[in-house]
Amino acid sequence: MAAPPTIPKTQLAVLVGPKERRLEMIPVGVPGPDEVLIKNIAVASNPKDWKVPQWIYDADEAYVEGNDVAGTIVAVGKDVSEYEVGARVAAFTKMRTKWDKMGPEDNKYGAYQQYTVAPAHVTFPIPNTTSYEEAATLPLAVMTAAIGLFIRLAIPAPDTPEAASHAGKAIIINGAASSVGAFTVQLAKRAGLYVVATAGSSKDYPQELGADVVVDYREHKGDAIIDALVAAVGDRPIAWAYDAVSEHGSSLILARTLAKLTKSGKVTTVLPTPEDEQKQFPAGIAYELTLVGTAHTDDAKFAAEWYRKISRWLADGSFKPNRPKVLPGGLESVANGLQLLETGNVHGEKLVYRIADTPGLEA
Numbered sequence: 001m002a003a004p005p006t007i008p009k010t011q012l013a014v015l016v017g018p019k020e021r022r023l024e025m026i027p028v029g030v031p032g033p034d035e036v037l038i039k040n041i042a043v044a045s046n047p048k049d050w051k052v053p054q055w056i057y058d059a060d061e062a063y064v065e066g067n068d069v070a071g072t073i074v075a076v077g078k079d080v081s082e083y084e085v086g087a088r089v090a091a092f093t094k095m096r097t098k099w100d101k102m103g104p105e106d107n108k109y110g111a112y113q114q115y116t117v118a119p120a121h122v123t124f125p126i127p128n129t130t131s132y133e134e135a136a137t138l139p140l141a142v143m144t145a146a147i148g149l150f151i152r153l154a155i156p157a158p159d160t161p162e163a164a165s166h167a168g169k170a171i172i173i174n175g176a177a178s179s180v181g182a183f184t185v186q187l188a189k190r191a192g193l194y195v196v197a198t199a200g201s202s203k204d205y206p207q208e209l210g211a212d213v214v215v216d217y218r219e220h221k222g223d224a225i226i227d228a229l230v231a232a233v234g235d236r237p238i239a240w241a242y243d244a245v246s247e248h249g250s251s252l253i254l255a256r257t258l259a260k261l262t263k264s265g266k267v268t269t270v271l272p273t274p275e276d277e278q279k280q281f282p283a284g285i286a287y288e289l290t291l292v293g294t295a296h297t298d299d300a301k302f303a304a305e306w307y308r309k310i311s312r313w314l315a316d317g318s319f320k321p322n323r324p325k326v327l328p329g330g331l332e333s334v335a336n337g338l339q340l341l342e343t344g345n346v347h348g349e350k351l352v353y354r355i356a357d358t359p360g361l362e363a
Contacts (some may be wrong), residue, residue: 002221004085005030005039005073005074005085005235007037007074007115007231007352008114008115009027010025010026010027010030010293011025011026011027011028011113011114011115012024012025012113012114012331012358012361013025013026013064013107013110013112013113013114013331014064014065014112014113014334015062015063015064015107016049016053016062016063016064016065016112016334016338017053017057017059017060017061017062017063018053018054018057018058018059018061018227018292019059020062021062021315021334021335021338022062023331023332026064026107026109026113028108028115028119029107029108029109029115029116030075030108030117031075031077031138032078032117033077033078034077034078034079034119034120034121034162034177035076035077035080035117035118035119035120036073036075036076036077036080036083036089036091036117036118036123037071037073037074037075037076037116037117037121038071038074038089038091038114038115038116038117038118038123039071039073039074039114039115039354040069040070040071040111040113040114040115040116040355041069041071041152041354041355042069042070042131042132042133042135042136042324042326042352042353042354042355043066043068043069043073043111043112043116043136043352043353043355044066044068044136044137044297044324044350044351044352044353045066045068045334045337045338045341045350045351045352045353046066046067046068046140046141046144046179047261047341047342048067048095048140049065049067049341050064050338050339050341050342052065052095052096052097053065054096055098056096056097056098056101056115056175056259057101059226061071062112063078063096063102063104063106063107063110064108064109064110064112064113065096065110065111065112065141065254066093066110066111066334067092067093067094067095067110067111067140068090068092068093068111068137068138068139068140069090069091069093069111069116069118069136069139070089070090070091070126070132070133070135070136070357071088071089071116071132072082072086072087072088072089073085073086073087073089073180074115075349076120077120077147077274080120082120083120083123087125088125088126088128088132089123089124089125089126090123090124090126090135090138090139091116091118091119091122091123091124091134091139092118092121092122092139092140092292092295092303092307093109093110093111093116093117093118094106094109094118094119094314095120095141095292095293095296097291097293098267101335107164107360110352112331112334112353114141114355114361117325118302119296119303121300121303122143122295122300122303122304122307123307124307124308124310124311125308125311126311126314127260127311127314127315129314129315129317130153130220130314130315130321131324132354133324133326133352133354134321134322134324134345135162135314135321135323135361136324136350136352137179137321137323137324137350137352138183138310138321138322139307140178140292140352141180141182141183141308142183142187142310143290143292143295143303143306144180144183144290145181145183145184145186145187145244145268146183146187146302146303146306147243147290147291147294147295147299147302147303148180148184148270148290148294148300149184149187149188149191149242149244149269150187150191151178151280151294151299151302152266152268152288152289152290153242153268153288154203154239154266155171155188155191155193155240156191157191158187158190158191163191163192164192164206166191166192167192167193168192168193168194168236168237169193169194169236169237169238170193170194170195170196170233170236170237170238171188171195171196171198171238171240171241171338172197172198172229172238172240172241172242172254172257172258173185173188173195173197173198173206173211173241173245173277174197174198174234174241174242174243174244174245174250174253174254175198175199175243175245175246175250176195176197176198176199176205176206176209176211176214176244177199177200177202177203177205177206177343177347177348178244178245178352180203180244180270181197181199181206181244181245182206182209182219182322183322183350184242184244184322185197185206185209185210185211186209186210186319187338188242189209189211191211194212194213194233194236195210195211195213196211196212196213196215196229196232196233197211197214197215197350198215198216198217198225198229198362199214199216199217199220200216200217200347201217201218201347201348202348203216205323205348208211209320215228215229215232225253226253226256226257226260229257230257230260230261233261237262238258238261238262238264238265239258239262239264239265239267240258240265240267240268240348241254241255241257241258241265241266241267241268241280242268243267243268243269243270244270245270246270246271246273247271249277249316250254250269251267251269251273251277251278252273252277252280252281254267255281255282255285255287256282257265258282258285259282259283259284259285261264262275262284263284263287264284264285265285265286266285266286266287266288267281267285267286267287267288268287268288268289269287269289269290270290270292272289273289307318318354321350322349322350323348323350324350324352324355325346325349325350325351325352325354326352327351327353328357329333329350329357329358329359330351330353330354330355330356330357330358330359330361331355331358331361332358332359333353334353337351
């Protein structure tokens with residue numbers, strides 16, 4: 001029988017604050033009941049990783065950010081029976097939010113470190129055909145896509161009788177080349193929908209993933225984008241729009257588009273739409289905010305089921321991770337990666353860091 005892995009007391013981590021991003025040695029977390037400890041091999045960045053510290057942290061605060069990890073389990077907490085030490089997994093770790101900012105003791109849940117504690121229900125197996133770098137692109141973004149589509153928009157899930165009755169109906173997905181958008185395209189196609197997507201310089205990406213039509217937003221100024229989307233939908237029935245960008249008035253554009261196509265529809269966004277913008281939505285068009293953090297609370301059962309579905313689809317090759325862009329330097333490159341996201345210089349790829357690439361770090 002193999003000896004249990006040696007777990008160090010301290011580890012290298014990236015602390016992210018409103019004004020700084022620094023490397024520091026911190027304690028390795030201990031998994032509690034229904035939690036696992038993962039030795040991270042690859043971790044990934046999301047735009048929220050730079051936004052949240054600026055939105056909710058005090059000026060002098062800095063915590064371990066990030067929520068996408070992939071690696072091997074090195075310890076399990078009480079009541080965890082699904083996983084054993086050595087399992088290849090990815091996980092969506094607990095998030096800091098304005099409702100639950102958490103404290104320094106919760107750094108154990110961040111991604112930008114060597115070891116991360118994750119709840120077992122949002123930890124899922126990754127097949128040998130999926131690399132750790134690919135697996136790290138999945139957790140937060142794929143669950144954002146699933147919750148938005150199948151809970152907030154209430155679209156019938158794939159492989160259900162209800163889904164068959166909605167086959168061929170259209171959905172508009174804004175920002176389809178983004179991490180969330182790319183997964184939304186795939187899940188919408190699995191649900192039998194006709195996907196009208198928007199994208200820019202990476203417009204070929206959603207086409208590769210199955211989008212039926214991709215409208216290049218750069219080619220349409222002002223209300224012309226609405227006309228282009230209406231033309232792309234044509235006479236197909238439609239009731240839904242998923243805004244994976246949710247900035248610069250995009251949700252209102254989608255609401256106005258739906259109003260030209262249906263008397264009753266719904267828009268969901270991944271960032272809050274200002275109230276004054278919501279008030280401009282045409283009659284009959286509803287609004288829902290998609291918050292992926294509900295995967296740890298109200299939608300925990302849904303999340304557990306869907307992560308395991310995604311795992312099976314990865315294994316049979318019918319679902320694709322994002323395209324990982326591995327930045328050199330491991331954890332040392334996290335600050336640069338967050339800067340790239342903040343300045344809008346990431347398109348059609350997901351920023352990933354290999355922990356072992358961190359200079360001076362022992363494997």
